[in-house]
Amino acid sequence: MPYSKDVLDLKRHILKAAETSRSYFDLNKLIVDVRKVNDSEVPYSGLGARSPNDYFPSIKIIGSEIKPKENDVSYNEIDTTFRLGGRYSSNVISTNVPFFVSGMSYGSLKLPAKIALHLALNKLAKEGINMIMNTGEGGALPWELYGSEESCSNISKKRHESILDYAVRLLKEHNLESIDRDLLFSRFYPLVTQYASGRFWKDPSYLLNADAIEIKIGQGAKIGHGGLLPGPKVTDLVAENRGIPSYKAAHSPSRHLDILGPEDLVAKILELREITDWKSPIIVKVGCSHVYDDIEIILKSYADAASIDGFVGGTGAAPWELRDIIGINTVPSLIPSRKAIEDYYSITARDEFKLIVHGSVWDSERIAKCIALGANGVGIGTGFLLSMGCTLVQDCYTNVCPAGLTGSYEKLDIEQSVTGIVNYVKGTLSELKNIAGSLGRKSINDLRKDDLVATDELSSMLCGLLLEDGVTFKDLVKEKVKKAIDSRDRRINERLENK
């Protein structure tokens, strides 16, 4: 954020006062204090929290290669299928990419970035790479929902006209009138619409025209805090899309007012099932906290999948301190989530329930680690932003973004962004196939815990993995106990000898 001179001066003065005081201050956080001094508001930040231990680097995939050493080795035949639905829904989304675009809404992202994602996914779909995209809380864009004649059949002619008019105004405001309308007004990839506590949608076609629905209970970056779009980002067109007043911060309720417990979740899912004639797969997304209990509740509802979002999961805007102190990391959430699923199916026949993981997953190896630890699919947000040029300055909550993604939209080169996304997806998919292939697996879904080792005690303990030298965590404890007893005995003997 480009701070005013006064704010920067104040930061300099407070920094000097902190340095000369004898007390310890977290100097990295001084800017948070300065911002409170400046406007008495709660300081926001974008993207995810910085976790000093997100466990991923302490877990290794044994003997795998993301780039085969021999050039003639090709693992193109490796199966990377991900299926969503079929547990209760009659429709099943089948894709050949086990990772997808996490919810990033229009408003949080500026229009060119949203269009780049849309066009890139269309391009990938035409090349046979079918990847899911989530709309995020702020509602879908006209071409995402009303790209086909069929999709317009469940809205009135008047509504259709108003949607087209809105689309024209959107493009005009962003100087994108020259964009190829045929290319824009088509969608070849599966779309998941988010049903969040803000309920920013105007008619049931938002739900009917999507391929799946995600009920968002919470997200990793602001667990227990509803969605948030700061006032300056609520432009007239964003406000119109969401049905809210312009330039006023959109604070979604921190909980769904009609989902206060397990029974309410069941009732809500049944309501959505009725609206969609039991066709659409339904996902329930939670931020990682009491994951075992939450997954247990989701399993017993009529959901097709659960989605968990770890501590490092990103956001367009969250209270800075809250983002950095609430939540647990992705790997420690994945383990109890999988356990809850295994416990549930130990007494019930196995079905098509799926577990999707978000938060601190950016590359193929991390996706593979998640799958080996029990995830079925992985959601990625920041990775896609990076492939469009994100510089990680975390100012997504402002209208100023050095890459033109969440602000300063005129800076974004849509064509270049589409190429970046397509390359990122293709490269990651190839790497994933290489990882599975180099381990001799026919499918990415065949990756197991046995393919992993831990490089430290904590990861071994948490994930139940062997340590690098082949020792289990229990063996390590036994060794430590024996050493402790030996050292005690030695001390006693030494004392006796001295006497």
Place this chain on the structure above:
Amino acid sequence: MIRRAVLELAKTGIPRSASMDDNIRKTRDLNPRAINLWDYVTLIGAQLSRPAYDPYRETINLDISIGIGKSRKIVLNIPLIIYGNIGMDSYSLDSLHLALNRLAEGGQIVGLILDREINTKKDKRKYPLFKKISSISENQTSDLLGEHNDTCADGLVFEYKDDSSVDILRDLRERFDGPILVDVSNVFPSFNSILDLKTDGILVDTEKITKNSRYNGKHAIKVICDARNALNGYYKGKEESSDNAILVIAGDVNSTGKIAKAAALGADIIGYSTSILIANSHIYSEKPYDVISIAENVYRHMIGTKEELRGIPAALGYSDFHNISPSDLRTSSIDASLQGNIPLEGIDKTYLDTIGGIIDEFISNKELNMTCSEVRDALKSMGGE
């Protein structure tokens, strides 16, 4: 590292030669960062199994009362008392005074601990002042304990030095009707005899204590955890358990995140020094000193902090800040688990409990033959006490 990993793929679309985690491992080995255990401790938020409160639409309580038994009660609307081992000039003090008055006028009462007089001639004090004392002469006694007025302290912070302090404290308790907080940093963690004297609160300065030989190398979370355990141990089984002395934690707790974590570990009130830092910033400013604008800075900062504090219990599913408890904490560090007795994330048990469980399993499977004392010694060698 993340950016480089993704950009490489976005540029070429072909597999890389090394993964991001390989590179992180290499860098981590080369450049081990200084570890602050606070960063490894997080709180677990409310989701499906416990719905969140909404700080924008619902009331979230931050109030706390100081004073037990017959002591005069002081209610703070934000669980903070301005306090720190940082020098302040008279300008800084005037700004702080104005800011706290303005907060009090708006119904946001925050306390101040001070070891000297405050100039209240222009503006009458509207917030509670705690006078810090270590020894006391007859004159001071009459000043301190005289008729209650705006120049006289509402409460006392007595620095307990050694056994000779008992008599002074007893005398103070008999003659002063306001709350007395005792700074036990010099004798920590043995303060049962102090609680016997109907002390209203215990003040623990983590910075001072971690410089003591017993706590050398330990973190503030260990100090807070031990302080809370000592207080709970004292009151266990006692009748007046609903009217206990409060725990004030000062030192390395100077951001909203740390305040919430310290509260979860057992702190009732935080001795907060960031306001002093902001008041002192004028010393380094090139502009002429302006008491009102500095006071305004302190005020705005406190309002922002209060709003942040309201958001935290709400996100954890509580309508009261003081409901945050150790069960809301998780850590991603074995050291933090050992020092703060905090459950590890994903396991929901402390490190020692997990190890203890494994040892029990070994014993019941006859893989190990150990006596209770041997188990205790083994656990101690792994960091337990």
